[in-house]
Amino acid sequence: MTGRVHSYLAQHREQLVDQLTGWVRLRSVAGTPEHEVDVVRSANWLAANLRDTGFPTVEVWEGNVVYAEWCAAPDAPTVLVYSHHDVRAAKDEQWEQTPPFEPAVRDRHLYGRGASDAKGQVLAHVWGVRAHLAAADREAPAVNLKVLVEGEEEIGSPSLAGLLDANRARLGADLVVFSDTLLWRADHPAVCTSVRGVLNAHLEVKGPRRDMHSGAVSGTAPNPATELCRLLGRLHDDKGRVTLPGFYDLVAEPSERVRADLAALPFDEEDWLARSETRGLGGEQDYTPLERLWVRPTVEVQSLIAGDPIGPSRGAIPSVATADLSIRTVPDQKIAEIGEQLRSWVADRIDDRLDHELTLSDQTAQEPYHTPEDHPALDALAAAMHDGFGTPVGRMGNAGGGPAELLARTLDAPVVFFGTGLPEDRWHDSDERVNIDVLLAGAATLAHLWSRLADGH
Structure with a gap:
């Protein structure tokens, strides 16, 4: 046949x-x-x-x-x-x-x-x-x-x-x-x-009540773009691990069968970088690239916007900076718990001179x-x-x-x-x-x- x-x-x-x-x-x-x-x-x-x-x-x-x-x-x-x-x-x-x-x-x-x-x-x-x-x-x-x-x-x-x-x-x-x-x-x-599962989140950090001329308030006005970058930079530690408290508590380690299956696949770093059109390998240091791809959870920044991303700059401190995050989960993590971990993490670490709003895509999240x-x-x-x-x-x-x-x-x-x-x-x-x-x-x-x-x- x-x-x-x-x-x-x-x-x-x-x-x-x-x-x-x-x-x-x-x-x-x-x-x-x-x-x-x-x-x-x-x-x-x-x-x-x-x-x-x-x-x-x-x-x-x-x-x-x-x-x-x-x-x-x-x-x-x-x-x-x-x-x-x-x-x-x-x-x-x-x-x-x-x-x-x-x-x-x-x-x-x-x-x-x-x-x-x-x-x-x-x-x-x-x-x-x-x-x-x-x-x-x-x-x-x-x-x-x-x-x-x-x-x-x-x-x-x-x-x-x-x-x-x-x-x-x-x-x-x-x-x-x-x-x-x-x-x-x-x-x-x-x-x-x-x-993997997926939970998308939208984070807004709010500074001045309107975009302000930097020459008028620079040095005194908390900058939401700077604060957002500071937060995002703290999402991962120096070993590539996500820093949300409790994030890995329920993560099921891959079985020996799964590890062996992934190790048996032909993997060459140069080939992977060429096919994925990426410039280097990142992620958790204690796991192979294929394990990072398929059996480990991740948090990624998918968009980052503040100020005047298009056209000439107005020379202003932006009133709002936003980021879209994508969280990829693995068994036995639960989307609802991960969402609360992110919400608490942001609230505990954001500069109290600024306001913020975190929106979770609960209705379209997938386990x-x-x-x-x-x-x-x-x-x-x-x-x-x-x-x-x-x-x-x-x-x-x-x-x-x-x-x-x-x-x-x-x-x-x-x-x-x-x-x-x-x-x-x-x-x-x-x-x-x-x-x-x-x-x-x-x-x-x-x-x-x-x-x-x-x-x-």
């Missing part, structure tokens, strides 16, 4: 790329009123594609959520596929290969916003089903398939919890396949077994999730990835987050992860791209996965 799957996908390579090109042209930017209709168009585009694939039930919920099911295997397990079709905003002037919503193929990559995160991953599922049916000469998938592709993931999936609760019976499954993750390398794929290490679906996925990529398969984690824990808890089903992204695909940045060969290998993996899950291995 492996040869037939790869042959089918090779024959339809151009059609897959054409479909992804057309889908990427739809500006399905999440959370922006001017693109709300584009998100709806994107959902309807996917719904039509799933109908063309053969799914007998395809519906669009709440305007931007696509649900489909193909349940014709009563003795086989039921699998729910989760992903998203909304994308991050993009600034045309920062893209050098092509405008973000005018996709172009260059050097075996398709460039465009959403090409990898996550429209490409969704299309890998669509074509995986098509290859699965064609290669095995089947009229329906070997497992019962349900598909849930939302349109709000990039803004924290604020409606997902309510949607899952309202449709729990229809969404019931034995297993969830979560497709919004990365692979390790194109030539060395790895089964992802975890995602971490780790697939049970001995779950048989992991072995089935590893075998399917070997079929799809033709290379040895390792195990890895995912540095980002997602609603995996919410899906597992609400649907009472374990979650496994499979995505076709790579660290060098530039998610959320300019010139986002997807490796077309990896996309095809991913579709081949999924074509084999349904057969392996149906066979119990």
Whole structure:
């Protein structure tokens, strides 16, 4: 079957790329009123594609959520596929290969916003089903398939919890396949077994009641920009550890199995710096780079604004300085507790001559999730990835987050992860791209996965 799957996908390579090109042209930017209709168009585009694939039930919920099911295997397990079709905003002037919503193929990559995160991953599922049916000469998938592709993931999936609760019976499954993750390398794929949780915070430090001419008050007025920088500089100690009291109290150390799996992945510092386009390695000194990426918690500053960041300076001490923080959590940390730790830390350390306001994104926060290490679906996925990529398969984690824990808890089903992204695909940045060969290998993996899950291995 492996040869037939790869042959089918090779024959339809151009059609897959054409479909992804057309889908990427739809500006399905999440959370922006001017693109709300584009998100709806994107959902309807996917719904039509799933109908063309053969799914007998395809519906669009709440305007931007696509649900489909193909349940014709009563003795086989039921699998729910989760992903998203909304994308991050993009600034045309920062893209050098092509405008973000005018996709172009260059050097075996398709460039465009959403090409990898996550429209490409969704299309890998669509074509995986098509290859699965064609290669095995089947009229329906070997497992019962349900598909849930939302349109709000990039803004924290604020409606997902309510949607899952309202449709729990229809969404019931034995297993969830979560497709919004990365692979390790194109030539060395790895089964992802975890995602970190995420809590976003917005901190405002308030100084003068209005921007003040520095020549009038310099030397007497507390400066919120200086105070904010002082606070942020104290978030980590000289060993790269987060300084929030109690931050590490509930952190579960990685098991020996996880440590061994990560150590077995090929890692070269020069290769990593080139692929991640970073200038050096940071983080906790007592952990390897891959452990820092996937099994250790972090606090990052994502934006820092004060004064006149654009245009000529007014020569004023700013009245407000702001920072956006992203906290990545791991088992067994709890988002609510981490939020209170941050709130207390800021209140105890900020200069009392200034005021401040800390806003936590509680409604869009996500808890971490780790697939049970001995779950048989992991072995089935590893075998399917070997079929799809033709290379040895390792195990890895995912540095980002997602609603995996919410899906597992609400649907009472374990979650496994499979995505076709790579660290060098530039998610959320300019010139986002997807490796077309990896996309095809991913579709081949999924074509084999349904057969392996149906066979119990």
